[in-house]
């Protein structure tokens with residue numbers, strides 16, 4: 001990458017910070033695309049959903065959500081149960097609370113500004129956290145396809161569930177995430193929308209990398 005034109009220009013801007021914001025609903029492929037984009041450019045990657053999942057997990061063990069968000073520790077992000085469907089639902093419930101979101105803003109913005117470039121994925125990165133990000137992508141897919149992908153992920157990790165249960169979870173979370181008052185999930189006006197319903201990972205990644213190259 002370093003020796004092509006886009007890479008060189010991107011390299012020049014890395015010292016001043018270069019932010020790629022990737023938003024979208026559950027299991028649309030934004031995590032996979034974000035990791036691959038970050039690896040491609042050597043940027044740092046933050047999965048902001050993990051912050052909300054960590055708060056949600058603390059609430060499941062009895063903590064107050066605002067207290068959990070304001071006292072969140074790096075060790076909270078190391079728990080190995082953060083990827084369960086139960087924690088995902090709890091995350092989307094705490095994510096409607098304005099004070100929870102406010103407590104997580106500074107960390108996310110500081111991460112976005114780091115020298116060397118950053119990719120952040122979540123729900124409100126292009127709209128609220130980094131409205132000035134140089135590149136904004138909104139990765140989506142039909143609810144049925146997303147549920148099928150998430151079902152395969154969860155069962156591969158040994159979690160017991162059914163497609164119908166996962167589809168209901170995905171739809172409940174979409175509804176809560178898109179219709180909340182604080183930072184609802186929606187594409188930023190200047191985001192490129194990538195519908196991955198009929199795309200392979202390689203195809204979706206190519207669309208993302210072409211868009212990034214066109215913005216540098």
Ligand code: CDP
Nearest residue numbers: 026027048049050052091092095122123124
């Ligand atoms: O991996 P998946 O897309 O299923 O979910 P996630 O990115 O880990 O996010 C879990 C939940 O956290 C979402 O359903 C949102 O309610 C919330 N979230 C948010 O509100 N804002 C973000 N920037 C990231 C996640």
